[in-house]
Amino acid sequence: MASGLRAVVLAAGKGTRMNSALPKVVHLAAGQPLVRYTLDLCDEIGASALVVVGHEAAIVRAACGARTNLGFVIQEPQLGTGHAVLVALREIPSEPGIAIVVLAGDVPLLRAETLGTLCAMREASDAAAALISFQAPSPSAYGRVVRDDSGAVLRIVEAKDATPEELLITEVNASVYVFDGPRLRETIQNVRSNNAQSEFYLTDAIGMMVAAGHQVEALLLDDPAEATGVNTPTELASVEGEIYRRRATFHMSAGVSIEQPDTVLVGPDVRIARGARIRAFTILEGTTVIESGAVVGPFCRIEDSEIDAGAVILDSCLVRLSKVSAGATVGPFAHIRPDSVVGENAKVGNFVELKKTILGPGSKAPHLSYLGDATIGAKANIGAGSITCNYDGVVKSKTTVEDGAFVGSNSILVAPVTVGRGAYIAAGSVITKDVPDGALALGRARQENKPGWVSRRAKKS
Ligand code: UD1
Ligand code: CA
Numbered sequence: 001m002a003s004g005l006r007a008v009v010l011a012a013g014k015g016t017r018m019n020s021a022l023p024k025v026v027h028l029a030a031g032q033p034l035v036r037y038t039l040d041l042c043d044e045i046g047a048s049a050l051v052v053v054g055h056e057a058a059i060v061r062a063a064c065g066a067r068t069n070l071g072f073v074i075q076e077p078q079l080g081t082g083h084a085v086l087v088a089l090r091e092i093p094s095e096p097g098i099a100i101v102v103l104a105g106d107v108p109l110l111r112a113e114t115l116g117t118l119c120a121m122r123e124a125s126d127a128a129a130a131l132i133s134f135q136a137p138s139p140s141a142y143g144r145v146v147r148d149d150s151g152a153v154l155r156i157v158e159a160k161d162a163t164p165e166e167l168l169i170t171e172v173n174a175s176v177y178v179f180d181g182p183r184l185r186e187t188i189q190n191v192r193s194n195n196a197q198s199e200f201y202l203t204d205a206i207g208m209m210v211a212a213g214h215q216v217e218a219l220l221l222d223d224p225a226e227a228t229g230v231n232t233p234t235e236l237a238s239v240e241g242e243i244y245r246r247r248a249t250f251h252m253s254a255g256v257s258i259e260q261p262d263t264v265l266v267g268p269d270v271r272i273a274r275g276a277r278i279r280a281f282t283i284l285e286g287t288t289v290i291e292s293g294a295v296v297g298p299f300c301r302i303e304d305s306e307i308d309a310g311a312v313i314l315d316s317c318l319v320r321l322s323k324v325s326a327g328a329t330v331g332p333f334a335h336i337r338p339d340s341v342v343g344e345n346a347k348v349g350n351f352v353e354l355k356k357t358i359l360g361p362g363s364k365a366p367h368l369s370y371l372g373d374a375t376i377g378a379k380a381n382i383g384a385g386s387i388t389c390n391y392d393g394v395v396k397s398k399t400t401v402e403d404g405a406f407v408g409s410n411s412i413l414v415a416p417v418t419v420g421r422g423a424y425i426a427a428g429s430v431i432t433k434d435v436p437d438g439a440l441a442l443g444r445a446r447q448e449n450k451p452g453w454v455s456r457r458a459k460k461s
Pocket of ligand 1: 203
C-alpha cells in the first residue's frame, strides 16, 4: 500500500449503549479488545494509526497494546466525529498526496481487502473521499447515503436530522472512509454543529466536498455483516461468533483438524500446528501452543499452555499456564494448574489435580490424586488416591518423589518429604519422614485378624 497512508481511529466516545463502566472499544471480542481489530487492519493495509482517545483515555490506550506505527491524540471534550478528525489532523503533517483512512474502533469484522478496495477506488478517480456503505433493511440510527438522480453521492444525513423521506433510504454509512488529506483538511474546519445533536459531524464533510465540486465515491458492500459496528452487548456477542468462525477457518486451512468448529473457541494469540486435532467444545486461550499430532478435547479449556507433539488431552480437562510434553496423556477430568509440567509420555488420569508440579517422563498418576509443589522423577507411579499434603495452614512445602519410586494407593505424603529412588510406599501410608532409596515404607496401623470373631459374637447375643 501507498506509503502516504495514515489511519485515524475514532475511539474517544463512551459507547453508552454497552451499558458498561468500561469504554466500548476495550471490551473483549473473542479474546481481544475491539480496538485491536481496527489496529490490526491498519497494520495490514500499511497505514500508521493515530487513535483519538477521550473518555477513559488511559484505559483505551492500554487496551491498544504496544505496537509500532501507533500514536494517540486526546479529544477533550468530545464534540462529535468531525471534531475528532479535526483534532487528529493537527498531529498529521499536511503533505500533498497523503491519504487518510478514518474508521471507528468498533468494526472488528471489516476486512483488509475491503479497505484496500476502498483506497484503490478513491485513488483511481482522484476522489476527495470514498466511503463504505451497505444496505440495511431497518437502518434505524445509521446515517443515510443520499444520492442524486444519476446515482452519485450527494451527502450523508444523520438519522436524527433526516426528513421522513430521507429516513426511508436503506443505503447507510458504515463510518469507514478514506480521504484525500489536503481536501479533508480544508473541509473539516468548516463543519458546523447546527444540527439535532449539536455535534460536529464528520459526515457533513461529505456533502460539503460534493458542494465544492469534488468527487465522492461510495463502495456498497455485498456483505453488510463486514461493516457491523458493535453498540450493544448483544451485537458484541454476535460479532464474536463470526470472529471465532473466521479463526477456526483460518486454522483449518492451515491444516488443523477441528471437530464441529462452531463449538471450538480459539483465542487471537493461540498457535496450532498443522496436523493437530481439536475436538468439539474446546476453548484455547492466551498464548497456548498446540503442536502437531496433539489431540485436545472434547470439552477442554487450555489457557497459556504448551501441548507438545502427540500429547492427548482427553475429555473435560482444564490446563492453565503449564506444559504437557510430547506423547503425554491427560484426563479425562484432570486439572493441571499453573506451573506444572507433565513429562514426555507421562500419564495424568481422571480426577487428578496438579499444582506447581513436575511429573517426570513416563511417570503415572492415573487416578484421584492431588499433587501440589511436587517434583516427581522419571517412571514413578503414584497410586490411586495418593496425595501430597503440601500445606500446613501456614506454609507450603515441597514433596520429592525420585525416579522409579512406587507410591501405593491412598498414601499421604506429608511435605516436606522425599521418597528416594525406587522406594516403595505401602498402600494407605501416611509418610512424614524421608524414605531412603530402595526402601519399603509402611506408615499405617498393622492389620490384625481375629479368627472366629463373628460366630462368637453371634453366640453371645
Ligand atoms: C456514525 C456516523 C453515521 C454512521 C454510523 C455508523 C457521524 C456523525 N455519524 O454515527 O453516519 O451511520 O457512525 O456506525 O459520524 N467518536 C469520537 N469523538 C466524538 C464522537 C465520536 O471519537 O466526539 C467516536 C466514537 O467513539 C465512535 C465513533 O466515533 O467510535 C462513532 O461515533 P458515534 O457517536 O457512535 O457515531 P454514530 O452515532 O454511530
Ligand atoms: Ca456507532
